[in-house]
Amino acid sequence: MTPKKNDRQGDPADEQGGEFVAGARRVHDELLARIGEQAPQPRLEPTRRAVELLGDPQRAYPVIHLTGTNGKTSTSRMIESILRAHGLRTGLMTSPHLVHLNERIVVDGEPISDERLVANWDDIQPYLTMVDTDLEASGEPALTFFEALTVLAFACFADAPADVVVLEVGMGGEWDSTNVADGQVAVFTPIALDHQNRLGSTVAEIARTKAGIVKPTAAVVSASQTPEALVELERAVELSEGSLAVEGTAFGVQSTTVAVGGQVVTIRGLAGRYDDLLLPQFGDHQAQNAAVAVAAVESFLGGGSQPLDHEVLAEGLASATSPGRLQIVANEPTILVDAAHNPHGARALAKALDDYFQFGGVVAVLSVLADKDAAGIVRALAPTVTQFVVTSSQSDRAIDADELAAIAVGVVGADRVVVETDLVAALRTARDLADEVEGDEPGGVVVTGSITLVGDVIALSQQPEGLS
Incomplete structure (x- = not known):
């Protein structure tokens, strides 16, 4: 079976430099060459065989x-x-x-x-290869x-x-x-x-x-x-x-x-x-x-x-942290990221925004993956979010921005939806809309709808220029 291309899932840490970054990239690339997480195999035996070979x-x-x-x-x-x-x-x-x-x-x-990641990957590689060979010989997909x-x-x-x-x-x-x-x-x-x-x-x-x-x-x-x-x-x-x-x-x-x-x-x-x-x-x-x-x-x-x-x-x-969950990544206006990617999570997000923040209005930057209930997410956020800026993450599975915008318009109406296919432009538009909020309390921005979108924005916030 030809492995299905894995969804984009970030890069190894770059800050350590040297050979281990290159090695970590190799680990990352070799994992991505396998069948991706969007197509899990409903089975345990291959994993069980691999860990048995490693001594459990x-x-x-x-x-x-x-x-x-x-x-x-x-x-x-x-x-x-x-x-x-x-x-x-x-x-x-x-x-x-x-x-x-x-x-x-x-x-x-x-x-x-990166050093320990590479060392352990190289240690287990011969055993993964043994399991892959047996699986392919029997007509099954290799380890995902x-x-x-x-x-x-x-x-x-x-x-x-x-x-x-x-x-x-x-x-x-x-x-x-x-x-x-x-x-x-x-x-x-x-x-x-x-x-x-x-x-x-x-x-x-x-x-x-x-x-x-x-x-x-x-x-x-x-x-x-x-x-x-x-x-x-x-x-x-x-x-x-x-x-x-x-x-x-x-x-x-x-x-x-x-x-x-x-x-x-x-x-x-x-x-x-x-x-x-x-x-x-x-x-x-x-x-x-x-x-x-x-x-x-x-x-x-x-x-x-x-x-x-x-x-x-x-x-x-x-001391507990929870990156990507109502995490503040910028100020003036406040920009939060939250990995809500289904209606249940979106309802929890909306309640938290209402209960824990005092925004005069909330602008959502939204991207949703194709296998998710996009209309349900928008519906859950609609009572709290005043404007939706629809965009697309780098994920191959992200709904096209125009298609997602049409879904959002069907829920909240055209006057509350803006389309910006470029993420940086979408963030800029959302900040401008938040700055235009009138009243005693400032506007805020929440980036949500998919984990990949949240990851993209966190990565941008970690660049030297941040989200400015």
Whole structure:
């Protein structure tokens, strides 16, 4: 099978210079030559065969495994930060990356260095080749981008070595390549409609696929779910003979107050109450992510029966970052980026903009990928956003700007939609529109609709001239 060209996903870190940048680019290019993430293979055996040849590095450390539709990366990063505050050497795998591939494999709070990325890739390459050869001989596609990346991450964490790994699925759960690992704790963020062409057309079907990460006797921690999703999780827990703790009954957010740079939250955990914790992220959904993270760490460190040390927890949450999630990248006017790429995420974004910011008007710079519910995203943002500047990210899968504009016009009308195919021009137009907002409060800009668009804008903001 000819591999499908991988979607553009940024470059290795350039700032380190020298041979390892060249080597990291080689790793990046060799991964991109494989079947891309937009075409995952619903299988586990090839990944399992590769890790078996490597001596099962995914068994060298305990695993906290996360799935869900929205909030996975933020929750994963919070869990990792809390564990690190407890003195554990952590591994963290998230996806996709925003700018650099190294972001996906984090060791002790830092993206893996180009040097270690290249060394581990070269170590596993002969084993990947063996699996590729066997697959192609049997008429199956070679290891995909994400399958090979997962094997690489497991090897990097064993090499570190990590005391514990926080592992975010790529898509779904049951047949996601990360599922060759056995999570002692399985974590579910809110489950909603997304990737219906791969995971199922209903929330129940999607939840059933995601519930595949639940392993025997695992502790399962879940955000609040719709009834149809919760039924699937309960069924999986019953079959696994594990335990289930759900937000709203077993734990939850007691209160949240807007603060400079984020919010102050009080969380009722599984084993204790934690007052006045600084959370440097905006939005009630991030407070809920924090509650899930706390319950997951309680489950991992003390079986859900021992409270966490308040000072250590406070340090861990205060240090947690969530790039690309209501992240401020410029001022005057304020420009935020948010990776909301489905209606559920867009509704959370709109609520956070209303609750946590005082803008006289909000201008959205919008690009959406072709397999997403663009009309649903616009509809969710419409009550909060005054103007939409429609553009296109560098992704091959981005909806054509004119086509996306027609969708937006169908939802909000032509007077609220502007088309700028060039991203830099779109940002300039959005800033001008925000500056024209009249009233006591200034206008703001939010860049959203796809992770690739957010990554493009973050990359622009990191250039010497920034977004000026």
